[in-house]
Amino acid sequence: GLYTASDQILLLSPGNVEAALINSTAAMVVEFYASWCGHCIAFSPVYKSLARDIKEWKPAVNLAAIDCAAEDNRKVCTNYRIRGYPTIKFFHAYSKADSAGLAFKDFSRDVRSLRHKIIDKLESHVEAWPPACPPLEPTSQAEIDIFFETNNVQHLALIFEDAKSYIGREVTLDLLQFENVAVRRVLNTEAGLVTKLGVTEFPSCYLYYPGGNFTRLPVNIEARTFYSYALQRLPGVVRSGRPPSFTTFFHINTTEEPWRPFNKSRVYMSDLESTLHYSLRVELAAQPVFKGEALRSLKKYISVLAKYFPGRPVVMNLLKSVNSWLQNETSGQISYEAFKDILENSAQIPNAALPEGVRWVGCQGSQPHFRRYPCGVWTLFHVLTVQANSTGGSDPLEVLSAMRNYVQNFFGCRPCAEHFENMAMESLMEVNSLSSAVLWLWSRHNRVNNRLAGALSEDPKFPKIQWPSPEMCSACHTVKENGEHRWNREQVLPFLLSYFSSSSILTDYLESESQILEKQKKKHVGQQLALLAQKPVERRIREALDSSKPPPSPQPTVQEEEEEEEEEEEGPQDEAVADEEEEDGGEAKPEPTPWSKAEVEAGRGWRLVHRKPSIVGMRMREQQEDIVDLDSFVNQHYRAKALRLAASSRVKQRSLQRQQEQEQEPRSAFELGMELDGGLGMVGLQPLEADPELDVGRQRKRLQKRELSGRFLDGELNHRGRWMSVLSIGFSKLDISLCVILYFLSSMCLLAMYLFFKNRLRLRRAKVALP
Ligand SMILES: Cc1cc2nc3c(=O)[nH]c(=O)nc-3n(C[C@H](O)[C@H](O)[C@H](O)COP(=O)(O)OP(=O)(O)OC[C@H]3O[C@@H](n4cnc5c(N)ncnc54)[C@H](O)[C@@H]3O)c2cc1C
Numbered sequence: 122g123l124y125t126a127s128d129q130i131l132l133l134s135p136g137n138v139e140a141a142l143i144n145s146t147a148a149m150v151v152e153f154y155a156s157w158c159g160h161c162i163a164f165s166p167v168y169k170s171l172a173r174d175i176k177e178w179k180p181a182v183n184l185a186a187i188d189c190a191a192e193d194n195r196k197v198c199t200n201y202r203i204r205g206y207p208t209i210k211f212f213h214a215y216s217k218a219d220s221a222g223l224a225f226k227d228f229s230r231d232v233r234s235l236r237h238k239i240i241d242k243l244e245s246h247v248e249a250w251p252p253a254c255p256p257l258e259p260t261s262q263a264e265i266d267i268f269f270e271t272n273n274v275q276h277l278a279l280i281f282e283d284a285k286s287y288i289g290r291e292v293t294l295d296l297l298q299f300e301n302v303a304v305r306r307v308l309n310t311e312a313g314l315v316t317k318l319g320v321t322e323f324p325s326c327y328l329y330y331p332g333g334n335f336t337r338l339p340v341n342i343e344a345r346t347f348y349s350y351a352l353q354r355l356p357g358v359v360r361s362g363r364p365p366s367f368t369t370f371f372h373i374n375t376t377e378e379p380w381r382p383f384n385k386s387r388v389y390m391s392d393l394e395s396t397l398h399y400s401l402r403v404e405l406a407a408q409p410v411f412k413g414e415a416l417r418s419l420k421k422y423i424s425v426l427a428k429y430f431p432g433r434p435v436v437m438n439l440l441k442s443v444n445s446w447l448q449n450e451t452s453g454q455i456s457y458e459a460f461k462d463i464l465e466n467s468a469q470i471p472n473a474a475l476p477e478g479v480r481w482v483g484c485q486g487s488q489p490h491f492r493r494y495p496c497g498v499w500t501l502f503h504v505l506t507v508q509a510n511s512t513g514g515s516d517p518l519e520v521l522s523a524m525r526n527y528v529q530n531f532f533g534c535r536p537c538a539e540h541f542e543n544m545a546m547e548s549l550m551e552v553n554s555l556s557s558a559v560l561w562l563w564s565r566h567n568r569v570n571n572r573l574a575g576a577l578s579e580d581p582k583f584p585k586i587q588w589p590s591p592e593m594c595s596a597c598h599t600v601k602e603n604g605e606h607r608w609n610r611e612q613v614l615p616f617l618l619s620y621f622s623s624s625s626i627l628t629d630y631l632e633s634e635s636q637i638l639e640k641q642k643k644k645h646v647g648q649q650l651a652l653l654a655q656k657p658v659e660r661r662i663r664e665a666l667d668s669s670k671p672p673p674s675p676q677p678t679v680q681e682e683e684e685e686e687e688e689e690e691e692g693p694q695d696e697a698v699a700d701e702e703e704e705d706g707g708e709a710k711p712e713p714t715p716w717s718k719a720e721v722e723a724g725r726g727w728r729l730v731h732r733k734p735s736i737v738g739m740r741m742r743e744q745q746e747d748i749v750d751l752d753s754f755v756n757q758h759y760r761a762k763a764l765r766l767a768a769s770s771r772v773k774q775r776s777l778q779r780q781q782e783q784e785q786e787p788r789s790a791f792e793l794g795m796e797l798d799g800g801l802g803m804v805g806l807q808p809l810e811a812d813p814e815l816d817v818g819r820q821r822k823r824l825q826k827r828e829l830s831g832r833f834l835d836g837e838l839n840h841r842g843r844w845m846s847v848l849s850i851g852f853s854k855l856d857i858s859l860c861v862i863l864y865f866l867s868s869m870c871l872l873a874m875y876l877f878f879k880n881r882l883r884l885r886r887a888k889v890a891l892p
Pocket residue numbers: 484491492493495496497498499500503528534536537538540541562563564565566567569570573576578579580583584585588589
């Protein structure tokens with residue numbers, strides 16, 4: 122068919138036609154059409170506009186349509202004696218079963234004249250006036266005099282007009298769904314009232330109160346739209362079924378968060394950043410993997426954000442890094458986790474971060490379920506279309522198609538996405554310039570506002586209006602000669618360009634950039650700690666071993682090797698001095714390689730695990746460490762720790778100065794990790810202190826030296842201890858046995874050779890001695 126349920130048009134079928142047309146409390150206007158008929162197709166936008174225009178009239182009159190081209194509907198259309206398309210018929214409220222409806226003859230294809238026709242038909246009701254329809258006939262002085270005795274309303278609006286004018290009746294129907302206000306039309310011929318109120322202009326609107334007090338309703342233009350808008354916003358006037366505390370909502374904090382006072386006619390960066398946070402960290406997270414259409418949509422979305430989001434440097438740096446990573450991604454699919462790593466700036470690009478959490482300001486709702494994120498999404502895309510326009514984007518559809526794809530693929534509200542897609546399919550192709558893109562989004566947003574006005578999702582504190590209101594931009598509204606409201610697009614465009622421009626965006630309630638960066642830094646450190654704490658011991662050992670495979674070049678340079686050898690050969694006294702020098706920074710050298718921190722860490726890990734042994738022969742075992750026995754590995758480190766502790770306690774006893782130095786020396790995070798891990802901190806290779814500046818490499822070196830010093834100080838260790846220490850470095854019992862056997866065999870061999878040559882010499886001497 123030509124219509125959908127979101128058009129505010131009731132779609133008729135054999136199943137619901139009787140319930141809709143027979144004995145209904147509201148009158149019905151029905152379009153009988155055929156979906157293949159060109160005139161029907163041409164008329165459908167008018168009929169949709171009419172439905173939007175008079176949606177407040179629903180309790181009195183409702184619009185419906187039926188596609189007679191559908192086989193199932195043919196009998197219904199035949200029963201109502203439909204001969205041609207489109208045919209519009211009017212059914213009075215409480216129509217009988219045999220009613221065939223009143224056809225609109227020669228109706229013109231414009232909303233205003235159709236509206237007037239509907240009013241004419243409503244007034245032609247001959248039976249008892251339907252209770253759902255307000256009185257449409259002109260009022261009199263006599264009725265006004267006793268009005269407040271018989272009606273319990275706060276405001277009575279009197280619209281003074283001539284007999285031909287429909288404004289009074291239209292405004293009466295526009296206010297049908299609002300409480301605490303009544304509207305009556307007064308003809309210019311009602312001399313008593315005209316004189317009493319001193320009315321000179323027709324049309325004009327006056328508010329009349331008990332006791333005969335009255336005041337003129339101030340509006341920019343004397344027209345239906347302005348009257349209806351102003352009357353719907355009078356104090357105490359609420360949509361039917363809504364709480365009457367409309368005006369006091371502003372001061373009541375009904376949300377969990379503190380209310381943030383704001384200017385209703387400004388855009389806030391805090392809303393935009395909150396939208397980015399929710400969109401990128403929450404909504405996108407629903408997709409574990411992006412591929413195909415979803416990946417293309419994500420790329421487009423991030424691309425327009427990186428190009429047009431008028432963000433602070435810290436946010437823009439982050440968006441640009443995410444964008445360049447995404448655009449370089451060619452594998453055809455990416456996981457959300459990988460995306461998130463870049464989003465959280467795991468690579469620690471300087472001065473780049475997206476603030477965490479939401480802080481709604483202009484998008485605050487009076488209840489936690491009102492407004493917020495969807496308000497932010499609209500605002501974000503209005504800002505982006507305006508930014509694209511003012512920065513001279515090349516493709517008029519760039520932002521809108523990114524929005525369309527985002528909404529279609531990721532926006533959590535699926536019916537919203539469906540409605541938006543329908544609008545996009547219908548007219549997005551008409552957009553041919555950057556300014557028409559701005560206007561397209563504005564007008565489609567207004568369509569959504571129109572559809573949602575009065576819906577349960579409408580925040581009573583922020584009623585859905587045709588935006589901008591006359592108060593915000595009176596020049597945006599005009600009235601045609603015939604009194605019909607029109608948007609003045611020439612005025613709307615500059616208004617939108619200024620309202621959503623980057624220079625108009627307020628930065629209240631934002632966290633400072635340094636706060637954001639500081640939080641991000643803490644988060645990174647926290648994540649590293651959590652990761653370390655979560656990893657099972659064996660996994661950490663395996664990872665350490667994996668990381669022990671040499672990366673391309675962080676192997677020690679010749680100079681480094683020499684330095685390390687020198688350090689290893691230094692005695693304990695030298696070590697203390699060297700430690701002091703390192704702490705002072707005196708001898709500390711910057712990392713000689715251009716590797717990232719992680720790579721350097723990996724390199725250090727590699728060097729640590731593969732450090733040159735002090736016993737010749739260890740090199741031969743390096744290749745085998747990939748298949749190390751975990752238990753013996755664990756044992757080695759337990760033993761190493763025990764030896765270190767023993768050695769350091771001996772040192773303490775022997776040197777008071779050395780003891781003091783050791784006591785003053787802060788325990789390194791690495792050592793703490795060793796203790797926490799039961800001596801396995803070495804394999805985690807992670808600093809456990811929350812200070813990211815901690816030089817883990819130096820502490821490791823120091824630790825190595827202590828291990829070594831433990832061995833060199835071992836003069837006091839007993840022979841068995843030393844033997845054990847030799848074993849602990851890596852020789853198995855088999856190795857030792859083989860060595861002993863080889864030693865024994867070679868000794869035997871030497872002995873045999875000695876005896877052999879000795880005998881030969883003796884024989885030779887004996888031969889020479891013979892005559
Ligand atoms: C793409 C999309 C489709 C949606 N579809 C539906 C739906 O089908 N059903 C549903 O229940 N909800 C839908 N929503 C949510 C709904 O439109 C509102 O966003 C939500 O109800 C919150 O409303 P709000 O009062 O904060 O104002 P919003 O409509 O969210 O507007 C946000 C702000 O934008 C400004 N604004 C308002 N109108 C315009 C305009 N025409 N042009 C420029 N700026 C304007 C105002 O300052 C307003 O405060 C949709 C949201 C989006 C993003």
